[in-house]
Amino acid sequence: MAIQEQVEQEVYGEIIATGVTLDEYIARYAADHCEWVEGVVIKVAPASLEHNDLIKYLILLLDTYFDLRPIGRLVLQPFVLHLPSVPERRREPDLLVVLNTNPHELKRTYMDGPADIVIEVVSEESAKRDHGEKFIEYEQGGVPEYWIIDPLRNESRFYRLDENGIYRRFTEDAEGNYQTPALPGLKVHVPTWWQDDLPRPSEIITSLREMLGA
Numbered sequence: 160m161a162i163q164e165q166v167e168q169e170v171y172g173e174i175i176a177t178g179v180t181l182d183e184y185i186a187r188y189a190a191d192h193c194e195w196v197e198g199v200v201i202k203v204a205p206a207s208l209e210h211n212d213l214i215k216y217l218i219l220l221l222d223t224y225f226d227l228r229p230i231g232r233l234v235l236q237p238f239v240l241h242l243p244s245v246p247e248r249r250r251e252p253d254l255l256v257v258l259n260t261n262p263h264e265l266k267r268t269y270m271d272g273p274a275d276i277v278i279e280v281v282s283e284e285s286a287k288r289d290h291g292e293k294f295i296e297y298e299q300g301g302v303p304e305y306w307i308i309d310p311l312r313n314e315s316r317f318y319r320l321d322e323n324g325i326y327r328r329f330t331e332d333a334e335g336n337y338q339t340p341a342l343p344g345l346k347v348h349v350p351t352w353w354q355d356d357l358p359r360p361s362e363i364i365t366s367l368r369e370m371l372g373a
Contacts, residue, residue, distance in 0.1 A: 173284075176200040184249065185239070189268070192237050195249040196292075203236075203251065204284035213310055214253055214280055216357040221256065223364055224345055227373040231258035231275065239269035240277070242300030250293060254278040258341065273302040275341050281309040294318075298326045304341055313353040344371045 176188070177199050184195040192203040221233045234255040241249060249269075256276035257265050263272025277297055279289040289307055297305045298320070305326065307316040317337055318326035331337045336346040345367075351358065358366070367373070 173202040173204065174199055175202045181249070185268070189239050189249070189251070190237055192251065194251055197247040204282065207282060209310055210280055210282050212357055213308065213352060216352070216363075217254060217278065217280075217308075219360055219363050220347075220367070221254070223367050224342065224371075227367055227371050228344065229259075230342075231256060231261070233257075234265070234270065234274070240274065241269050241271050242273060242296065242302070243271075245296045245300045248296060250296065252277045252293075253280045256341070273297075273300055276304040276306065276339070277302050278306040278308065281307060281311060283311065286311070290316075294326070298324070304339060308352060310353065315349050315352070346370060 175193065179188070179195065179198055179200050181195065184193070184200060188195070188200050194201045194203065218233065218235065225232055234257060236251050236253050238251060238255065239249050240252055240255065252274075254277075255270060255274040256278070257270065258275045261272075261275055263270065265271075279285070279293060281289050286309070289309075294305065294307075298318075301320070301324065303320050305318045307318075309315065315331070315337070317329045317339070319329060319339075321327050329337070329339075331349045334348075335350040336348050338346055
């Protein structure tokens with residue numbers, strides 16, 4: 160079986176083109192919420208309202224954090240992630256955290272190397288891809304930290320690379336807070352993600368100011 164035929168059978172998502180070169184993908188598909196897997200272009204399905212609301216909350220939370228503690232920046236989809244150790248694939252994560260200390264180059268239209276944190280918010284269409292294909296690719300690609308946020312199951316999974324380049328799972332504390340060494344001082348209260356009404360921008364700002372002593 161040809162490699163491309165095998166990929167077509169294994170990938171999850173709507174295939175909209177095959178036999179596509181990297182240059183063609185960048186020129187024609189990358190800006191339209193598509194990913195590239197060994198010549199196959201996969202269309203990312205439209206998100207639900209709940210999915211959009213959660214991403215909006217995460218953007219407000221992390222943008223405010225970086226405003227108060229300018230140690231990096233947040234990058235939003237559609238934006239291509241290039242992992243040199245996975246050369247035949249290009250992904251467009253929901254969110255990328257790139258710290259000022261990141262040794263790789265953040266170019267105008269793509270991240271050339273692993274971001275410090277990759278965040279995927281799961282939808283019905285993306286569940287197998289986020290938990291399976293992307294997990295393997297981000298681990299092999301050296302992404303230091305991977306968050307999988309699954310509002311379908313009210314479940315979060317936080318992974319960090321260990322000294323052997325293997326993802327180890329970390330969980331929230333007894334109060335439901337997750338903390339990462341990459342973002343000092345930030346306590347992410349995971350149960351908040353599953354609320355019907357997420358905090359408003361003014362509430363996020365006030366909470367982070369108190370949290371960081373700003």
